[in-house]
Amino acid sequence: MGIRVIILSDNVAAAPEFLGEHGLSIIVQTPGGSVLFDCGQSDIAVRNARLLGVDLRQLECIALSHGHYDHTAGLLPVLSVAGGKKVYGHPDIFLPRFFMAGGVKRYIGIPYSEKAVWSLSDGLVLGHEQREILGDIYLTGEIERIDEYTFIEPNLYVERDGELEPDDFRDDQALVVRTNEGVILVTGCAHAGIANTVKHVQKRFGKIKAVIGGTHLGLTDPAHIQSALHLLKEVDAEKLVLTHCTGIRLCGVLIQEFGERYIPGQSGMILDF
Ligand SMILES: [Fe+2]
Ligand SMILES: [Fe+2]
Numbered sequence: 001m002g003i004r005v006i007i008l009s010d011n012v013a014a015a016p017e018f019l020g021e022h023g024l025s026i027i028v029q030t031p032g033g034s035v036l037f038d039c040g041q042s043d044i045a046v047r048n049a050r051l052l053g054v055d056l057r058q059l060e061c062i063a064l065s066h067g068h069y070d071h072t073a074g075l076l077p078v079l080s081v082a083g084g085k086k087v088y089g090h091p092d093i094f095l096p097r098f099f100m101a102g103g104v105k106r107y108i109g110i111p112y113s114e115k116a117v118w119s120l121s122d123g124l125v126l127g128h129e130q131r132e133i134l135g136d137i138y139l140t141g142e143i144e145r146i147d148e149y150t151f152i153e154p155n156l157y158v159e160r161d162g163e164l165e166p167d168d169f170r171d172d173q174a175l176v177v178r179t180n181e182g183v184i185l186v187t188g189c190a191h192a193g194i195a196n197t198v199k200h201v202q203k204r205f206g207k208i209k210a211v212i213g214g215t216h217l218g219l220t221d222p223a224h225i226q227s228a229l230h231l232l233k234e235v236d237a238e239k240l241v242l243t244h245c246t247g248i249r250l251c252g253v254l255i256q257e258f259g260e261r262y263i264p265g266q267s268g269m270i271l272d273f
Helices: 044-052 075-082 114-120 194-205 222-235 248-261
Strands: 004-009 025-030 033-037 059-063 086-089 097-101 104-107 124-126 131-134 137-139 156-160 163-166 175-179 182-187 208-214 239-243 270-272
Touching: 004 044, 025 044, 025 175, 025 182, 033 131, 044 075, 059 075, 059 131, 075 114, 086 131, 114 124, 175 194, 182 194, 194 208, 194 222, 208 222, 222 248, 239 248
Parallel strands: 033 059, 059 086, 086 124, 182 208, 208 239
Antiparallel strands: 004 025, 004 270, 025 033, 097 104, 097 156, 131 137, 137 175, 156 163, 175 182
16 A cells, blocks of 8 residues: 545545545545645544545544634644544644735634644644654644745734734644655645745755645745745656645646646545555
């Protein structure tokens, strides 16, 4: 058995029986066990898993990329089916987060308290550092800001010590799966910057075989998009399954730049390595 990556929740669905939502949830299945990375924003990951014949009770653990609701609100529906599992993330995932624009302030953080997650899970493991959460599967820890462009999105805020400030997403982490031919990099929203994330992972793990997940790229500035595309070309991964917050406006550019190596992700998609 090789490595199988299944998108359980994404903005778009692959076939009529699957459901889509603004969210992301990806299961990584390896011979050593399965890890769920993010849970989407509802019970859609659970429903799509059932349709795909994926038994969430077999999960070894769950990891959360960052605190936004579209990656974390599905956690309790997942735990209620999967049973008690360990949940990994950064301590900042529980900070209140907001979208603010045009006089509107909307809560977009995790809708659960630490206490609620503790009560349903097999424990919450919060940390800043890189951690191996299952054999050859790693959470990156905080992503080093090493790229020339680090984009701070103007509408996204975090509340620290009672003060609202532009969100610098210290909590943003990626999942890395080691294989004999390089690593599979799985991102949540890549709010730390997809270029920073790629460089961080290359520096610590070497060759990147595939990139799967959200990139937030379409929402950043043109200079960042250009430099990130340039970097992704250099990476020369065999598959770029860029999805979720990558944004449909970038699809045409990605097809032009990467041809068949670019695969728009969808709920229900199965990728074998
Ligand atoms: Fe997201
Ligand atoms: Fe996000």
